[in-house]
Amino acid sequence: MxxxxxxxxxxxxxxxxxxxxxxxxxxxxxxxxxxxxxxxxxxxxxxxxxxxxxxxxxxxxxxxxxxxxxxxxxxxxxxxxxxxxxxxxxxxxxxxxxxxxxxxxxxxxxxxxxxxxxxxxxxxxxxxxxxxxxxxxxxxxxxxxxxxxxxxxxxxxxINLKYKKIIMILFLIMLILFGGIRAYEKNNAINSMESSLNENFTEITAYPTSDTFIWKVVLFDPKNQKYELYDYYNLNGSKNLQGSYNKINITGNYSEGMKAIAEADETAVVESFKWDSFYTCVNAQEQASQWKITYFDFLATHYRSNNITVYVKK
Known part of the structure; x- marks a missing residue:
């Protein structure tokens, strides 16, 4: 606010x-x-x-x-x-x-x-x-x-205190009404997207945008650790798939990649990024003498960068 x-x-x-x-x-x-x-x-x-x-x-x-x-x-x-x-x-x-x-x-x-x-x-x-x-x-x-x-x-x-009181009351009423509209729109977005749930994608969450009638909806597949991101338009009930994301994607030796990610997770810059993120996905790429590990938040909508890259020596 x-x-x-x-x-x-x-x-x-x-x-x-x-x-x-x-x-x-x-x-x-x-x-x-x-x-x-x-x-x-x-x-x-x-x-x-x-x-x-x-x-x-x-x-x-x-x-x-x-x-x-x-x-x-x-x-x-x-x-x-x-x-x-x-x-x-x-x-x-x-x-x-x-x-x-x-x-x-x-x-x-x-x-x-x-x-x-x-x-x-x-x-x-x-x-x-x-x-x-x-x-x-x-x-x-x-x-x-x-x-x-x-x-x-x-x-x-x-100006007359009477008019100030009226304005203040109307302001509080406006806030309550706006909050009710937003809550209704969120609930509508979630209910309308439930048809996209299946045996894999079983979790759904909605996030507001700067546009009252557009919501970001995230579906999560806990078994395969995958996300799908949709834009949902409340005015006409349409939805657009914006992307599919793996929570962890490793190019190279899998066990060594997981160890490199675990090491990177302990750095301050990664801890800060994960704390400030909605969702943290990881791309780990094996290189000659190191691992290139990129963390990104596919839902990032604020002022900060939506990704960081750190390097872990083998």
């Missing part, structure tokens, strides 16, 4: 609950997206790949810690004065357990919204690196972003 929506959802909920300081919730809602400053750590030290966007701060424990740090910094007088001057409004936020609690509520709303998007979150880090995702929304939605920005501007403007 976008930064504006992450601010607005906890702010609006706390506002209608009668909270005197809904701003703390809104600030908590955006706090964990400042993890972009941590990306450089993961870049310089690949084994610390948890330091990435939607990484360490997007967990229940470190989200709380991040909210505390963010709230402490933003509540300092010099920072408050700077923000007040920039927005031309009185910006007052205290640092106490009440505002920390409200800020953590904002974090929880952020995690919920991002959980509904594709890609996944390491919610239970440091106990587990596993990612969790509802796979309902794409990473960001242009319409939602534009609407949330408009709502934020309306809240900022000096």
């Amino acid at each position: 976008d930064l504006f929506t992450h601010f607005l959802v906890p702010f609006i909920i706390l506002f209608f609950l009668g909270c005197k300081n809904p701003l703390a919730g809104g600030l908590g809602g955006i706090s964990i997206d400042f993890d972009v400053v941590l990306v450089i750590i993961g870049f310089l030290f690949p084994y610390l790949f948890i330091f990435s966007h939607r990484g360490i701060t997007h967990s229940l424990i470190f989200g709380f810690i991040t909210a505390i740090i963010f709230l402490y910094i933003i509540s300092r007088k010099p920072v408050r004065r700077l923000i007040s001057k920039a927005i031309k409004r009185d910006f007052n936020i205290d640092f106490n357990w009440k505002t920390i609690t409200l800020a953590y509520f904002g974090v929880l709303m952020h995690l919920l919204l991002d959980f509904l998007t594709t890609g996944g979150l390491p919610l239970f880090y440091p106990f587990s690196l596993a990612k969790f995702s509802g796979e309902i929304y794409y990473y960001t939605d242009l319409i939602t972003t534009l609407v949330s920005l408009s709502v934020l501007i309306i809240i900022y403007l000096k």
